[in-house]
Amino acid sequence: MNSQKTLDTKGLACPMPIVKTKKAMKDMESGEVLEVQATDKGAQSDLAAWAKSGGHELMKSEETDGVFYFWIKKA
Amino acid sequence: MALKQKQASEVATKIINQQELFILDVRNEDAYGDWKIEGASVTSMNVPYFDLIDGVEDILPKLPKDKEILVVCAKEGSSIFVGEELVEAGVENVSYLSGGMKAWSEYLEPVKVGDLPGxxxxxxxxxxxxxxxxxxxxxxxxxxxxxxxxxENYTTFAENKGLTMKATFDTHLHADHISGGKALADSVNGTYYLPEEDAGEVTFDYTALKEGSTVTIGEVTIEPIYSPGHTIGSTSLMINDAYLLTGDILFVESIGRPDLAGKAEDWVQDLRTTLYDRYKEMAGELVVLPAHFSKMAELDEKGRVSAKLHDLYQKNDGLNVEKEEEFRKMVTENLPPQPNAYQEIRETNMGKIAPDEETKREMEIGPNRCAVN
Incomplete structure (x- = not known):
């Protein structure tokens, strides 16, 4: 999936994946897609809940070899 | 004032003693809706931590003054993050739950139910x-x-009292939590008892828990009583003719569900017979001790969950359904959702899969949901 920016939060524990995602999103334009990589299991449901509460669209998420990938489109 | 750390044991003591406790739960709304810390003296408020990353000013007016505020999250990272923000904002008396809901899920409070010979x-x-x-x-x-x-909760308890662990029992193959029965027995070279009818797919050694084969611990007799219905092997344990350990067949406010092995229709009649014939013939003075509770209100002032058998025949709705058809509907239709990861938990308890500790923790997150309501 195409993204304008990639954020690596692998190895970081809650709440850092979301703190960093939020910061990265601030510098992006509406409609752009951010790819987030995380290893914290809690990030799965928290990123989805955060995106929803901010109106962003979680376009896709998948897990490969213990790494979670998320693609979030900025509102 | 600095952010304080609170252990799960301290929170447990507060809840059992019904001391006031205000909880700010910063997990996401779904996680909070599914499962949270409860108690008669507990007030809780849910604000996900990701809504508090830029500051806590919005929630300050909603927080109680002059009361301790316990911040809780899944593990503890986010509760420390939010707790420190609160401290910086000048809120006094803020603490966080060490280990978060994972630690809460794993905490065991030992309470004495009563005396036995020796x-x-x-x-x-x-x-x-x-x-x-x-x-x-x-x-x-x-x-x-x-x-x-x-x-380690049981081994430490036994060591502190200088006890030798002889045996462990599972009243049935559990679907809501991972059993420690086999591991505990192996660690002390004791005997692990499991009902044979539930052990068809079990991959390790066990001793069959059978009606008629009484086990003696010191001066106390443990008498197995076949009482199927939650599972086909479910076996109750009568302790010295005074206590009846009912497993997941009969609870204080509810009865067991027959569907967690996918055989609800087949096992309804067994459940009916156990509850309406077998138990009914037993002495009403027996103290029923179940394997679960569903509401904190079931705990008495010392934190115990128990009831006299004859009281349950008066008060427990599940024991007072006259028509068999109505009973069948009650235990097979409109059941609550199944426990989290219950299939994987059953397979773990059979020894078919061996997840690592972290995965086991994740599998057990959430309420037990072994009762019909």
């Missing part, structure tokens, strides 16, 4: 998950019934 019977209350397990002590010997995965 010893006593203890209930281990898993407040965060509603699981109840038991330790029988007599003349320096001990046995554990429906042990949880965190077996």
């Amino acid at each position: 010893g006593a019977l203890y209930q281990f209350v898993r407040l965060g998950k509603g699981c109840l397990s038991y330790l029988i002590e007599s003349n320096g010997e001990a046995a554990v019934v429906d042990a949880n995965r965190m077996i």
